[in-house]
Amino acid sequence: MDKRVRVAIIDNSINPALYNPVGHWSRYVEAPWQAFRPKDGFLPDPKEGFTHILLTGSEASIIEPEDWVEAEAGFVREASARGLAVLGSCYGHQLLALALAGPEHIRRRPYPEVGWIPIRVPRPCRLLGEAGSPYAFSVHFDEVVGLQDPFEVLASTKTCPIQAFALKGRPVWGVQPHPEIDGPAARRLLRDYSGLFPEVRLLYEKALGSESKDSGLIYRIVRAFLEALPEDFSQ
Numbered sequence: 001m002d003k004r005v006r007v008a009i010i011d012n013s014i015n016p017a018l019y020n021p022v023g024h025w026s027r028y029v030e031a032p033w034q035a036f037r038p039k040d041g042f043l044p045d046p047k048e049g050f051t052h053i054l055l056t057g058s059e060a061s062i063i064e065p066e067d068w069v070e071a072e073a074g075f076v077r078e079a080s081a082r083g084l085a086v087l088g089s090c091y092g093h094q095l096l097a098l099a100l101a102g103p104e105h106i107r108r109r110p111y112p113e114v115g116w117i118p119i120r121v122p123r124p125c126r127l128l129g130e131a132g133s134p135y136a137f138s139v140h141f142d143e144v145v146g147l148q149d150p151f152e153v154l155a156s157t158k159t160c161p162i163q164a165f166a167l168k169g170r171p172v173w174g175v176q177p178h179p180e181i182d183g184p185a186a187r188r189l190l191r192d193y194s195g196l197f198p199e200v201r202l203l204y205e206k207a208l209g210s211e212s213k214d215s216g217l218i219y220r221i222v223r224a225f226l227e228a229l230p231e232d233f234s235q
Contacts, residue, residue: 004051004229005032005051005052005226006032006034006049007029007033007034007050007052007226008033008034008035008044008050008052008053008054009022009025009026009054009056010038010043010055011035011036011037011039012056012060012072012092013037013039013056013057013058014039018192018196019059019189021056021057021058022056024178024180024181024185025054025056027180028219029226031226034050038068038069038072043071043072043075046078046079046082046084047082050084051085052084052085052226053076053079053084053086054086054087054088054089054092054225055072055088055091056091056092057090057091057092057178058090058091060091061108061141062091062095062142063106063107063108069095072099073099076095076096077099080167080172083170083171085229086171086172086173087172087173087174087175087225088173089174089175089178089179089180090139090140090175090176090177090178091142092174093144093164093174094142096172097162097165100167100172101151104146105145105146106143106144108142109143109159110159112140112203113138113140113157113159114138114203114204115137115138115206115207116135116137116186116207116210116211116212116213117135117157118133118134118135118157119133119134119136119155119156119163119164119176119177120155120156120163121133121154121155122156126166126228127154127175127220127225128154128164128220128221129220134215134216134217135213136178136215136217137178137179137183137186137212137214138176138177139189139193139207140176143160143162144162144174149168150168150169151166152166152167153165154166155175162176163175163177171225171229173221173224173225175221179214179221180218182214183212187208187212190207191208194208
């Protein structure tokens with residue numbers, strides 16, 4: 001690992017006792033990192049020496065943005081303009097699209113996508129590896145839509161056309177699933193969510209009744225993210 005790498009984990013969670021993205025991601029980030037909570041008014045200065053920015057998921061909806069989202073979107077735009085490596089997952093993926101493409105590129109899904117899903121990777125790419133249909137854990141009610149040049153769609157499903165994207169010529173990526181949440185942690189989250197959100201309890205119970213399929217994308221994604229440095233990046 002390049003010794004210059006410093007990671008800022010932008011923790012978008014609302015209740016870390018329920019959903020702890022820093023705990024999930026930090027298991028795989030083998031580089032110095034520091035967490036920041038925009039909900040509490042804390043974001044890093046893009047000039048502080050961080051080389052990589054990781055935008056986590058959230059219990060919040062990007063369609064009904066919290067009052068801290070505008071500041072985070074501005075931070076994302078500056079980080080991208082400075083050439084920092086940026087990776088967003090789930091809510092972070094949607095926030096990236098909001099910040100860099102605009103609000104017309106996010107929307108509420110017709111129905112939630114919950115459980116372990118195969119995503120279609122049509123061609124090899126730096127972030128996801130070989131073409132195929134790897135499985136990853138997912139739980140989302142909103143989605144990214146309609147991205148065009150300079151964005152490139154890297155993965156999709158039949159019901160969610162943008163499961164991953166890249167910003168051409170920049171080390172900037174979004175992924176809709178939660179590759180960082182392993183099987184046991186995903187099941188705990190689903191059980192907790194099924195009790196908190198009775199209106200969609202059946203979705204969580206159905207996912208709990210299914211097999212925990214995970215293709216280990218987290219290792220490929222984190223490696224590609226941490227190895228991406230502005231001076232040697234090529235899409």
